[in-house]
Amino acid sequence: MSGLRSSQVADAAGVNLQTLRYYERRGLLAEPDRSLGGHRLYPAEAVTVLKVIKAAQRLGFTLDEVADLLATGGHRHGRPDAGLQERAKTKLVEVEAKIADLQVIASTLRAAVAAGCDDLVACAGQQCCPIPFATIALGAPDADPR
Amino acid sequence: MSGLRSSQVADAAGVNLQTLRYYERRGLLAEPDRSLGGHRLYPAEAVTVLKVIKAAQRLGFTLDEVADLLATGGHRHGRPDAGLQERAKTKLVEVEAKIADLQVIASTLRAAVAAGCDDLVACAGQQCCPIPFATIALGAPDADPR
DNA sequence: GGTAAGCCTGTACCCAGGTACCGGATGCAA
């Protein structure tokens, strides 16, 4: 029962080999057993964990947050404490805010296209087109433009 | 007619002083005149340009794209060539795609909350909750998770 | 003309999330 080698795990999860070691350093992936010569031998669950990490990243969690989620995830099953539930709710609010933000941006872009505006600085300087460049710049001081 | 000093421009535009020089290096901000001693003296338009840059960033353009827009913007006024118009359309498509993406993510998060799911790996392993973690991971191979 | 604030250049560093390269050791099959 030798376990999976790094490249097998990496391939199965669709990530780079180096990423495995990176995640290990970051505390997202448990240190696996080693062969006598020191090669990593992963259990099959490692692939699942990697897929979960990638999924959680897609849900907008940072690697630190994912590490946290994975660490507190297993051994608190049933306690309705501030676990995945809470965090998912928080993240949902963030994602919804980002959607709203992007919708403003999309309608601004649509306005720019509709107005036939073609020179950014001229438009911002005079009142020649309906795009409130200065307003946008001022109106969103810290709106997390990630 | 001495012009504005760097810190005045930076303050007026709400950016860091260093950012001015950074933008100058990146080609977003024209090199201003200098005083005899070598201090930068900006024209008033510089503030507008900075605001435009910040606005364009908020619209989803990278600094390279903004530099491009500013460079090609001024001296082609009237020609319906691939200028701001084209780029705004392209960017609009990107932004709309990102919104759609985030909406999938939001509904997934809502499903996680609704289902009371609390352990990522367990959920991904068994079929205990309705969140298709593996599917998400597989189903979005290159969906620009910026 | 003195002094403090402001600006200069150049370089280094920050964040996240990886990726690449190196020289050497291992694993495995023929």
Add this chain to the structure above:
DNA sequence: TTGCATCCGGTACCTGGGTACAGGCTTACC
């Protein structure tokens, strides 16, 4: 046992968008 693919640890580098610091010059005001 030989030979090649793979893996090891360590370190350096990448993108994007800045920010900080050091050491020295300029400007402005009294």
